[in-house]
Every structure is written in C-alpha cells, then in structure tokens.
Amino acid sequence: MSTGPELHVLAVDDSLVDRAIISRLLRSSKYQVTTVDSGKRALEVLSLEREVHMIITDYCMPEMTGYELLKRVKETAELREIPVVIMSSENSPARIRRCLEEGAEEFLIKPVRPSDVSRLCSLLLPTVAMTMAMR
Amino acid sequence: MDYSNLRRQAASMKRGLFDQGYLDEQFRQVEDLQDEASPNFVEEVVVLFFKDSAKLMSNLEQALEKYPRDFNRWDAYMQQLKGSCSSIGASRMKIECLSFRDNCGQGNVEGCMGSLQKLKREHALLRQKLESYFQLLRQAGPAGAATRPVM
Numbered sequence: 001m002s003t004g005p006e007l008h009v010l011a012v013d014d015s016l017v018d019r020a021i022i023s024r025l026l027r028s029s030k031y032q033v034t035t036v037d038s039g040k041r042a043l044e045v046l047s048l049e050r051e052v053h054m055i056i057t058d059y060c061m062p063e064m065t066g067y068e069l070l071k072r073v074k075e076t077a078e079l080r081e082i083p084v085v086i087m088s089s090e091n092s093p094a095r096i097r098r099c100l101e102e103g104a105e106e107f108l109i110k111p112v113r114p115s116d117v118s119r120l121c122s123l124l125l126p127t128v129a130m131t132m133a134m135r
Numbered sequence: 136m137d138y139s140n141l142r143r144q145a146a147s148m149k150r151g152l153f154d155q156g157y158l159d160e161q162f163r164q165v166e167d168l169q170d171e172a173s174p175n176f177v178e179e180v181v182v183l184f185f186k187d188s189a190k191l192m193s194n195l196e197q198a199l200e201k202y203p204r205d206f207n208r209w210d211a212y213m214q215q216l217k218g219s220c221s222s223i224g225a226s227r228m229k230i231e232c233l234s235f236r237d238n239c240g241q242g243n244v245e246g247c248m249g250s251l252q253k254l255k256r257e258h259a260l261l262r263q264k265l266e267s268y269f270q271l272l273r274q275a276g277p278a279g280a281a282t283r284p285v286m
Contacts, residue, residue, distance in 0.1 A: 016187045017219045020180050024168045060214065089218050111161050111222045114168065 007125050008032040008050065012042045012057035012069065013087070018110070022056065022087075025117045031125070039064030043072060046079055054124055056117075058110075059088035059095065067099055074103040083124045087112055141275035148268050157261055162224030178269050184223045185262050191216045192255060199248070206239040209247060213239070216254075228257045 009031045011022045019035045026033045034052075036042050038061060046052055055073065057066040066086050073079045086099045089110040096107045105124055108116050152158045169176040195212040202208050217232035219225075231254035238246030 015215065015218055015222070017180060017184050017222050020183055021165065021168070021222055024173060024176060028168060028170070028172075060218075089214075089221060110218065111164070111224075113164055 006030075006032050007053045008034065009054045009056060009121075010042060010045055010052045011035045012037075012039060012055065012061070012066065014038060014058065014061045018058065018087075022112065022117070025112070025114055026056075026121070028114070029118055029121050031121065038062075039066070039069035039072070042069055046073070046082075052082055054083050054085065054121070056085045056087065059086050059099070060090070067095075067102065070099060070102050070104055085120055085124075138276045141271060145268060145271045145275055148264075148271060152264060152268070156226050157264060159224045159226040161221065165223060180223065181265055181269070184219055184225070185258070188216060188219055188228075188258060191219070192251070192258065195251065199251070204242070204244060206242060206247075210236055210239040225257075225261055228254060228261060231257055 009026050011019065011026065011033055013019045013022060013035070014037050019037065023033050023035045034045055036045060039057070040063065042055065042057065046055075055069075057069055059066040066088070070084050070086065073082060073084055080103075083105040084103065085106045085108060086104045087108045087110050088095065091109050099107050106120050108120070149158075153162075165180055166177050191212060195209065195216070198205070198208055198212060213232055213235045217229055217236070220229040220232055231250055235247055235250035235254065238250055
C-alpha cells in the first residue's frame, strides 16, 4: 500500500549545530529534509521544481531574518500556502505576535525539543498530505 | 575485557558531568536522537559544536580587538555562541555567555574580557571531559557506543 508522496521539509538555520539537530529531529519523523544556512538559500530551494511542504526557520540570521523570509514566502503566490514555523531563543511576546500576524503557523522557543517538532509535524503535515491527495 | 564495568564507568562519568553542572537536560534531548540508524549522532554533534564554538570564540576575540567598545557587535557574536551552547546542553559555558552579554549591556570592557577568558576555560574543560567520556564509551564496545548507557 502506498503511503503517498514523501513530505519534504525545508529547515533554515545559520547555526551548524542547530541544523544538525533539527535535521535529525525531522528525519527521525521520516520526513525528507533539506537544510540551508540562510534565507537567501531557502528562497533558491523554494524556486526549484521540488515541492516543499513545510518551512521551519530560525529567526535570528544575518542578512535575512526568519521574519523577512516568512514575509517573502507569504507575499509570493506560489509559496504562500506553505506552512512556516519560526524558531527563536528569545522569548519575546512582540516578536512572537509579529510572526504570527505575518502568517507563521507556530513559534518555537529554542532549544527545540523533539516533542515540539513531532507535535507540529503531526499538526501541519497531515493537512498538507490530505490537500495533496485531493489534487 | 569487562564491558559492563566500562559502561558503568561511562554512566558514572556522565552523571558527574550533570551533577557538576557541565551539562543540562538538553544534552539528554540530543542523546534521545541517537539510535541504530544514527549510532554516533551525539558524538558527531558534540564534535561539530566544539569546532563551531572555537571558531566563534576566535571571531569574537578578533572583534574585541578590531572593534573596540562595539558592544552590539560583540553581543551579536556571543548570542550565536550562547545559542549553540543551549542546543547542546553546555550549561557552564552558557552561564559564561550570559555573563559576557551582561557585561556588554553594562558597557564593561574588562568584564567582557574576563568572561571570554572564563568561557575559553570552560570550553577546554568540557571538551576534555566529553572526549574522555566518548573514548570510554568506545572502549565499552559496540553495545556501549550504539545505545545510551544506563544511568
């Protein structure tokens, strides 16, 4: 029995250590993962043929913050349906509010726990899978 | 070779690292990600952490010299470093990162220099202790390396 197309998550973080951890977290939940170290590279991946089903991004990154990446995604017709999750080590209510208002699905406080990731994947990705199945 | 004894020693060493505050709960979260598919995950991440943090500290040291009293810049470097320490559960290092950031906030140059020196010491200490720990795990045999030692 086919389990359907594999879900592909794009993880964006300028920290080497955090990329290794988030990547392992997502792979252990059986998702395909692409990790990049900047918003600019994230946009490059998003412009490719291969579909991305969820974006999980760090907030604090040089050049383009996670918030700026979020805005770019939500402003782009082909990308705006992709759920975006923001991660940050700063627990700032103003920052959280701003991201959620801009369309982020969730805001996770770092260090991110495996339970956080599996919770949001089970929250967001079945909807994606269902949408794909209906096409 | 008494593997169970070596595993006990490794477990005891690890307990000590937690008791003495070198590591916190986040380290256990990272350990939980290790399994048969990724049997060396923890050590790989730890090695990555020490390389990365050494580079960040070196960049910061250069910035302290090249950009005197540029507390915003110094703080930005330290924020990155603190993030990595948090992610791996390097608790004592994280405390020194926080101390450095406090000193930045107060515009205290000597305080910053002092914190950085302490941070470098903690970095070296933790590196040495974790290297010993992983070496012991390796000696304890494949079972010891592939699964989390019993605490």
